[in-house]
Amino acid sequence: MAYWLMKSEPSEVSIDDALAMGAAPWFGVRNYQARNFMRDLMKKGDGILFYHSSCAEPGVVGLAEVASIPYPDETQFDAQSKYYDPKATRETPRWILVDVKATRKTRLLKLAELREHPDLVEMTILKKGNRLSITQVTAHEWKVINQLLKKD
DNA sequence: GCCAACGTTGGC
DNA sequence: GCCAACGTTGGC
Numbered sequence: 640m641a642y643w644l645m646k647s648e649p650s651e652v653s654i655d656d657a658l659a660m661g662a663a664p665w666f667g668v669r670n671y672q673a674r675n676f677m678r679d680l681m682k683k684g685d686g687i688l689f690y691h692s693s694c695a696e697p698g699v700v701g702l703a704e705v706a707s708i709p710y711p712d713e714t715q716f717d718a719q720s721k722y723y724d725p726k727a728t729r730e731t732p733r734w735i736l737v738d739v740k741a742t743r744k745t746r747l748l749k750l751a752e753l754r755e756h757p758d759l760v761e762m763t764i765l766k767k768g769n770r771l772s773i774t775q776v777t778a779h780e781w782k783v784i785n786q787l788l789k790k791d
Numbered sequence: 792g793c794c795a796a797c798g799t800t801g802g803c
Numbered sequence: 804g805c806c807a808a809c810g811t812t813g814g815c
Contacts, residue, residue, distance in 0.1 A: 646801090648801095670810075671810090672810095692800085692801060692802085693800075693802085694801095697801080697802070750802080767807090767808080768807075768809065769809095770799080770800045770801070770808070770809060770810085771800095772800085
């Protein structure tokens with residue numbers, strides 16, 4: 640069992656949207672490293688920290704889990720989609736995703752609060768220059784964050 | 792294969 | 804809106 644943090648812009652898909660949708664494809668990732676995490680490392684049942692980014696109050700807002708095996712992102716084939724990739728074909732798809740199922744909304748655990756915690760200083764998302772929308776979370780970080788989510 | 796230019800991300 | 808950091812593109 641591995642753990643992950645996945646960023647979503649609440650103006651696109653918020654934690655409330657995700658809870659309402661149930662298991663749904665995590666479409667639109669167009670970064671190879673993030674894709675490789677989904678394609679090569681994610682397993683059904685892996686834990687996910689659902690993170691709101693590019694918004695007034697960035698932070699962890701809920702929990703989710705990986706809900707499928709990897710498969711091609713349909714939006715790469717859709718010329719009407721903003722995620723369309725003319726270089727992708729059905730024979731050789733370029734972008735692979737998994738389904739993500741939000742399991743519960745938590746309190747807002749703000750980015751600033753994450754930064755304050757000594758056990759989280761090594762978190763990928765807190766490192767300078769990090770922009771990846773999907774990052775790995777260690778078992779210890781997962782535990783610490785779940786403890787923090789219980790407070791308040 | 793180098794690298795400048797450009798585009799994107801995301802906190803502030 | 805600003806800007807640092809990073810990834811991608813494309814000319815050479």
